[in-house]
Amino acid sequence: MAEQPPLPEDVTPQQFFEQLLPMGFQAQAGDGAAPSEFAIQFTLSGAGGGAWHAFIHDGHMHVAPGTKEAHLAVTLSVDDWRDAALGRNGATLGIILPANRPGKPDNSGRAKALKGTMALELARPEADPFKVEMQFNSAATPRTVLRMAIADYAGMQDGSQNGQTLFMQGKIKVEGDMGFLMQVASLTM
Numbered sequence: 112m113a114e115q116p117p118l119p120e121d122v123t124p125q126q127f128f129e130q131l132l133p134m135g136f137q138a139q140a141g142d143g144a145a146p147s148e149f150a151i152q153f154t155l156s157g158a159g160g161g162a163w164h165a166f167i168h169d170g171h172m173h174v175a176p177g178t179k180e181a182h183l184a185v186t187l188s189v190d191d192w193r194d195a196a197l198g199r200n201g202a203t204l205g206i207i208l209p210a211n212r213p214g215k216p217d218n219s220g221r222a223k224a225l226k227g228t229m230a231l232e233l234a235r236p237e238a239d240p241f242k243v244e245m246q247f248n249s250a251a252t253p254r255t256v257l258r259m260a261i262a263d264y265a266g267m268q269d270g271s272q273n274g275q276t277l278f279m280q281g282k283i284k285v286e287g288d289m290g291f292l293m294q295v296a297s298l299t300m
Contacts, residue, residue, distance in 0.1 A: 117197075117198075118131065118196055118197055120197065122196060122197075123159070124155050124159060124160065124161055124163075124189065124192065125161065125176070127196055128153060128163035128165070128174050128176075129163065129174050129175075129176070132165065132172065132174055132208075133165075133171075133172045133173065133174055136167070136171075136172040137171070137172070146167050146217050146219030147167075147168070147169060147170075147217075147219075148167060148168050148169075148219075149166075149167045149182055149183075149219045149222070149223070150164065150165070150166045150167070150179070150180065150181040150182050150183075151164075151165045151167075151181055151182070151183045151184070151185060152164050152165075152178060152179065152180075152181035152183070152184040152185070153165065153184075153185050153186075153207075154178070154184065154185070154186045154187075155186075155187060155188065155189045155192050156186070156187070156188050156189065157188045157189040157190065158189065159189050160188070160189045160192075161176060162176065162177060162178045163175065163176055163177070164176075164177055164178065164179040164181065167219075180249065181249075182219070182222055182223050182247065182248055183222060183245060183246070183247055183248075184244075184245070184246040184249070185207055185243060185244070185245055186243070186244045186245075186246070187207065187241075187242060187243040187244070188242070191241050191242060191243065192207070194238070194241065195207050195241075200235050200237060200238040200241075200261075201233075201235040201236070201237075201238075201241070201261040201262055201265070202233075202235070202241050202261060202265075203265045203268070203269075205265060205268040205269055206231075206233070206241065206243065206261070206264060206265060206268060207243055218297075218298045218299075221294075221297065221298060222247065222298055223248070225247035225248065225250075225291075225294055225295065225298075226247055226248050226250035227246075227247055227250050227251075227252060227253040227254065227255070227288065227291045227294075227295075228244060228245070228246045228247070228250065228251055228252070228253075228254045228255070229244070229245045229246075229247075229254075229255050229257065229291070229292070229295050230242070230243075230244045230245075230254065230255070230256045230257070231243045231244070231245075231256075231257050231258075231264065232256065232257070232258045233258075233259060233260065233261035233264050234258070234259070234260050234261060235260070235261045235262075241261050245295075247295075252288075253287065253288035253290070253291040254287050254288065254291075255285060255286070255287035255288045255289070255291045255292045255295070256285070256286040256287055257283065257284070257285055257292065258283070258284040258285075258286070259277065259282055259283045259284065260282065263277050263282055263283075267299070268299070274296055
């Protein structure tokens with residue numbers, strides 16, 4: 112993965128989604144695992160928030176303000192987005208935008224087949240829990256809530272932590288449909 116430069120503290124959601132996200136995607140597209148076609152809807156709640164639709168087609172990402180149908184809808188607060196974008200309070204951008212991991216296949220086809228909602232409540236030591244909801248193909252059910260430490264979740268996303276091990280250690284609490292959780296977890300394998 113190409114290392115991305117740090118974002119400026121005053122980056123706005125509009126700048127991030129409409130300019131920086133497509134540039135970052137293009138920088139990583141050469142790693143070979145980019146989906147051929149996939150749509151993601153991002154919605155940020157709170158002051159300064161909004162909605163952006165990202166569409167990936169033939170190795171390019173196009174982002175426009177507004178709401179459209181998507182294979183994956185990601186919803187979080189502006190404050191949690193800013194923490195993820197700037198790497199603050201234990202959050203990383205990988206929590207809401209998992210990066211390509213070299214050697215891992217494009218699993219967008221499996222993501223297109225999923226139906227359900229995964230809510231994350233990630234505990235962090237110096238701030239309120241980081242909350243993000245990921246809805247696959249506009250399906251509210253099944254619904255699964257995953258509670259764990261933000262550092263452990265970030266480690267699962269970057270491959271340095273194993274979800275099965277964390278679960279067996281009691282570091283992951285699950286509420287709802289365990290089968291759906293396993294389907295979502297298989298996307299990172």
